[in-house]
Amino acid sequence: MQKAVKLGLGVALATVFATAAFAQVKPDTAIQYRQGIFKAQLWNVLPMAAMVQGKAPYDQAAFLLRAQRLDQLSKMAWDGFGPGTNAGAPTKARPEVWSNGAGFKQAADAFQAETPKLVAAAQTGNMDQIKSAFGAVTKSCDNCHDNFRSK
Numbered sequence: 755m756q757k758a759v760k761l762g763l764g765v766a767l768a769t770v771f772a773t774a775a776f777a778q779v780k781p782d783t784a785i786q787y788r789q790g791i792f793k794a795q796l797w798n799v800l801p802m803a804a805m806v807q808g809k810a811p812y813d814q815a816a817f818l819l820r821a822q823r824l825d826q827l828s829k830m831a832w833d834g835f836g837p838g839t840n841a842g843a844p845t846k847a848r849p850e851v852w853s854n855g856a857g858f859k860q861a862a863d864a865f866q867a868e869t870p871k872l873v874a875a876a877q878t879g880n881m882d883q884i885k886s887a888f889g890a891v892t893k894s895c896d897n898c899h900d901n902f903r904s905k
Contacts, residue, residue, distance in 0.1 A: 779836075780842065781838045781839045781840075781841060781842030781843070782842040782843035784833075784834040784835075784836055784839045784842075785834065785839055785842055785843040785844075785845050785847075786843060787831075787833070787834040788831045788832075788833075788834025788835060788839075789834075789845070791827055791830045791831035791834070792831055794823075794827050795824055795827045795828070795831075798820040798821075798823045798824045798827070799820075799824065799891075799892070799895075801816070801817075801820055802817055802820050802821065802824075802888060803888070803892075805817055806881075806884065806885055806888050812881065814876070814879045817876050817884070818873070818876040818877060821869070821872045821873045821875075821876040822873055822876075824869050824872065824891070825869040825870055825872070825873050828865055828866045828869040829866060832859075832862050835847070835851055835852075835858070840852050846903050846904045846905075847902065847903065847904075848901075848902050848903060848904050850901060850902055851902050854901075854902075857901065857902075858898075858902055861894070861897055861898040861901065861902060862898070864894045864897065864898075865891070865894040865895060865898060867894075868887070868890045868891045868893075868894045869891060871887045871890065871891075872884075872887040872888060872890075872891050874887070875887035875888075
């Protein structure tokens with residue numbers, strides 16, 4: 755019982771310190787973080803696109819690895835859009851990210867909902883399923899870019 759209380763207290767303190775540390779992150783650091791995640795997403799999307807389009811040979815293991823990475827990355831960038839991160843470093847994020855937070859969250863959630871489907875399709879090796887799932891992922895990317903990213 756005493757161990758459980760100590761563990762609970764430790765988790766609570768770690769959460770408080772992590773939250774305080776995040777609150778102290780400078781806006782330019784948060785912007786650079788999210789941009790890095792988006793670059794990593796692109797790093798994984800481009801080879802998959804080449805395989806789907808027949809511009810590169812299809813390699814199921816490589817495709818699956820990139821789909822799994824994209825799925826993990828799809829959950830990460832949103833932390834970098836906190837209050838005050840609309841300025842501080844060059845950014846292509848439009849003001850609508852902050853003025854339409856609900857719409858932005860909906861776009862992020864849509865992207866996050868599609869990436870596990872791409873992983874599942876990649877596991878089958880069936881190119882028809884892969885193309886459909888990849889198309890849904892890129893459509894969710896385009897939707898967010900169209901509404902929340904400057905050209």
